[in-house]
Amino acid sequence: MKTQMLSIDLYKILLFLFAGLISCSSDDLSDLNEVIYVRHANADIPAHIYGNGTSETFIILLHGGPGGSGLDYRIGSYSERLEERYAVVYFDQRGQGMAQGNYDKDEVTVELMAADVDALARVLHHKYGNDIRLFLLGHSWGGTLGSTVMVTENYQQQYNGWIEVSGAHDLPQTYRGAIRQFQTIGSEQIQLGNNMSFWESSLTRVNELDTNTVDFSYINKRAFEAEQKLNDDGFINDRDEENPFLPIKNLIFVNNIITTTIAGTTTAQQLVDNGLESYSVTDQLSSIQIPTLLIWGRYDLVVSPELGTTALNRIASLDKELVVFERSGHSPMITEPDRFVQVVSGFIDTH
Amino acid sequence: MIRLYSIVLSFIFLCFCVCSYAQSNKNISGKSPIEYSLGYFGNSIWNPGLIGGIEYPLKSKTKTKKSGRDITWDFVVTHQLGFYWDPKSHVGAMVNNGIILRKTNSSNRQITYAFSPLNYHRSFLPETYNVDDSGNVSRLKFASRGNYAPSISIGIGKLKENKKTLAHHFKLHIMMLIPYNAGILPSLNLEYGYRFSRRKNDRV
Numbered sequence: 001m002k003t004q005m006l007s008i009d010l011y012k013i014l015l016f017l018f019a020g021l022i023s024c025s026s027d028d029l030s031d032l033n034e035v036i037y038v039r040h041a042n043a044d045i046p047a048h049i050y051g052n053g054t055s056e057t058f059i060i061l062l063h064g065g066p067g068g069s070g071l072d073y074r075i076g077s078y079s080e081r082l083e084e085r086y087a088v089v090y091f092d093q094r095g096q097g098m099a100q101g102n103y104d105k106d107e108v109t110v111e112l113m114a115a116d117v118d119a120l121a122r123v124l125h126h127k128y129g130n131d132i133r134l135f136l137l138g139h140s141w142g143g144t145l146g147s148t149v150m151v152t153e154n155y156q157q158q159y160n161g162w163i164e165v166s167g168a169h170d171l172p173q174t175y176r177g178a179i180r181q182f183q184t185i186g187s188e189q190i191q192l193g194n195n196m197s198f199w200e201s202s203l204t205r206v207n208e209l210d211t212n213t214v215d216f217s218y219i220n221k222r223a224f225e226a227e228q229k230l231n232d233d234g235f236i237n238d239r240d241e242e243n244p245f246l247p248i249k250n251l252i253f254v255n256n257i258i259t260t261t262i263a264g265t266t267t268a269q270q271l272v273d274n275g276l277e278s279y280s281v282t283d284q285l286s287s288i289q290i291p292t293l294l295i296w297g298r299y300d301l302v303v304s305p306e307l308g309t310t311a312l313n314r315i316a317s318l319d320k321e322l323v324v325f326e327r328s329g330h331s332p333m334i335t336e337p338d339r340f341v342q343v344v345s346g347f348i349d350t351h
Numbered sequence: 352m353i354r355l356y357s358i359v360l361s362f363i364f365l366c367f368c369v370c371s372y373a374q375s376n377k378n379i380s381g382k383s384p385i386e387y388s389l390g391y392f393g394n395s396i397w398n399p400g401l402i403g404g405i406e407y408p409l410k411s412k413t414k415t416k417k418s419g420r421d422i423t424w425d426f427v428v429t430h431q432l433g434f435y436w437d438p439k440s441h442v443g444a445m446v447n448n449g450i451i452l453r454k455t456n457s458s459n460r461q462i463t464y465a466f467s468p469l470n471y472h473r474s475f476l477p478e479t480y481n482v483d484d485s486g487n488v489s490r491l492k493f494a495s496r497g498n499y500a501p502s503i504s505i506g507i508g509k510l511k512e513n514k515k516t517l518a519h520h521f522k523l524h525i526m527m528l529i530p531y532n533a534g535i536l537p538s539l540n541l542e543y544g545y546r547f548s549r550r551k552n553d554r555v
Contacts, residue, residue: 035439037479037494043532044476044496046440095532098440100474100496105533119482126480126488253397254439258539266534 029053032087036127040119041112043101047120048090050074051083057133057348058087058124059163060117062142066271067264069097071254073139075247076240078337085345091120093145095267097260108270110279114148114155121158133160135348140303140330143167144279147311150292151284161291161351163344166303166330169311170280175214177304178223182206185226185299194233202226214277223301227329230299237327237335285314292320293347297328297335319351384408386517390544393435400435400443402542406451420457427451429465435540445472445500445526459510461518465503472500472528502526506542516547 032053038045048070049058059082063073070090073079082088092099094113121134136159138146147169150156168174183206186199202222209219230236292315296305305324312322323343325332333340385407392402410426431447449467479494506522522542529535 035477037476039479039481039491039494044474044479044494048439098437099532101532102496102530103533108533119486122482122486122488123480256394256398256437256440258394259536262536263532267532270533 036123038116038120038123040116041107042103043094043099043116045094045099045101045116045120046070046092046097047123048074048092049087050079050090051087052085053087053128055086056128056131057085057135058089058128059135059137059348060089060091060120060124062091062117062136062138062146063093063096064140064142065096065264065268066093066141066276067096067268068141069255069260069264071097072247075243076334076337077243078240078333078340080243081337081341082344086348089120089124091117093117095270096264098255099263105270106274108267109274110145110148110271110276111152113145114152117145117149118152118155118158121155125158133348133351134158135161135163135351137163137165137344138167139165139333140168143169143303144171144281147281147285150288150290151281156288156290159290161293161347162288163293163295163347164308164311165295165333166297166300167294167307167311168303169285170282170307171277172214172280173282173307173310174303175216175219175277176211177306178216178219178301179206179209179211180306181301181304182219182222182226185230185301189230189233195229198226198229216277220302223330226301227299230329235327236297236299236329239331239334240337282310282314285311286316288315289317290319291347291351292317293344294320294322295332295340295343296322296324297330297332298324298326299329302330321347386546386548388429388431388520388544388546390520390542392433392540392542392544394538394540398435398437400433402431402433402447402544404429404431404433404447406546422457423455425451425453425455427453429467431467441474441476443472443474445470447502449502455510459512461506461508461510461520463504463506463508463520463522465506465522467502467504470500470502470526471497472526473497498528498531500526500528500538504542508546516545518546520544520546 030052032049032051035046035048038047061070061073063070070092074090079088094116095108124132124134136146136149143164144167146162146164147167150162182202186203189199190196205218227236231238294308294311296308298305308322312320325336325339328335385405387405389403392400406427406429408425408427411423413421413423415421429449429451433447434442434444436442447467447470449465451463451465454462474496476494479491481489481491502524504522504524506520508518508520510518524540524542526538526540527535528538
């Protein structure tokens with residue numbers, strides 16, 4: 001009898017777990033909440049889809065890093081408000097987040113990752129119909145990847161628009177631009193008498209950096225510290241803390257943090273080993289023909305606004321705009337969410 | 352890869368033979384020495400899963416310390432089936448085959464060291480679409496992906512007196528998924544469960 005009871009309990013537990021698995025998707029188009037996988041070139045890559053699918057407008061969001069994950073960006077009020085109006089697709093990218101696969105280290109390249117994004121676009125058209133409108137939005141490293149999508153073959157034809165947010169489409173220029181940005185903003189802050197010791201020591205160290213090589217190890221870490229100082233002195237807005245539990249929920253309840261951390265770090269290193277630090281698509285930006293919105297923070301010390309200016313000058317599309325967020329650093333969607341949603345929605349609704 | 356599968360299958364077959372031998376080689380009381388285990392398995396309480404299996408004690412050795420207390424070492428062969436649910440991602444299932452070295456002191460507290468060199472792990476994915484080299488999209492049924500998954504684990508537990516539930520245990524598993532993307536993925540998992548038998552525990 002006890003054996004029979006044990007087997008019934010086990011059956012109930014199995015049923016509960018299976019029910020949990022299949023209940024993780026919602027077919028309600030007005031409130032999409034599902035995960036699909038894209039199998040492409042020996043990788044299985046998850047895309048987390050949330051929001052209003054009845055709009056027939058899908059934003060593919062490419063996370064930063066490299067080494068991040070799609071759901072890292074489902075934070076703050078900006079994502080909630082975009083999801084109210086559109087469907088937002090948080091893509092994990094090859095080797096990152098919960099993506100898995102079996103391929104060689106040599107295959108971890110920006111070009112193949114761009115082909116993965118193209119595969120995702122095809123899947124979305126296959127699943128939701130050819131009438132849907134697709135927009136690609138890439139932040140930071142996601143800007144590197146998104147720009148590569150835009151300049152590769154006919155990939156851009158699948159999209160109604162390209163939104164680059166603080167995008168590092170030219171890594172050597174990103175490095176040198178960050179140094180120049182440190183020099184400019186550091187000098188301004190010293191003149192104003194703000195955080196003197198921090199800015200003076202930063203400028204001393206930055207002025208010693210070799211601009212003939214690319215090494216982000218010091219400047220990236222220092223840039224985020226600098227943004228905190230600028231926030232303390234009232235130049236950059238506080239980070240949007242609406243729904244502060246969402247990032248924690250995504251981190252612990254949705255993603256396996258051990259897997260995402262180890263996989264992301266490994267993939268980032270493989271990208272660097274395969275030449276990421278000398279990667280640039282600046283010379284190919286002239287092939288971008290579709291409407292483009294460029295968004296940069298005035299105080300971005302990671303990817304300087306000068307990259308936005310370069311992109312604006314090079315992109316061939318006549319429908320292009322650079323919007324500088326005056327009270328933001330590297331993540332304008334978090335520090336000026338109202339304006340971010342307004343600018344992005346305006347661009348999407350126009351196209 | 353075929354060679355690896357051959358080794359895994361050979362080991363599983365060997366384990367099956369050992370179990371069969373164990374079943375036929377019942378002890379004096381006429382009952383099998385095989386023990387069973389069932390427990391929670393996962394990397395956190397939000398990644399729930401189950402693991403269960405059989406354990407066959409191959410050899411047992413008791414030493415008496417100078418203090419007069421006994422220390423018993425058991426050498427055990429184990430085969431386990433387990434699975435876990437990673438929310439919003441996949442269901443993982445695994446077959447573990449390995450050996451356990453278990454130390455029991457005179458107060459029935461146990462420390463377990465396990466090595467499972469020939470494990471197989473498979474991820475079962477939710478809705479999955481394949482995109483081929485020509486850009487054609489097709490939906491895959493029952494998409495999954497397999498990995499070789501050797502593991503080591505360490506655990507603590509306590510024997511229970513004169514009960515069919517022999518012991519409860521808590522283990523930490525470190526499993527390597529090979530290959531995983533363009534490398535290897537270490538995976539940490541916790542196990543809490545019970546070991547039981549068809550006969551009452553007469554070892555304490």
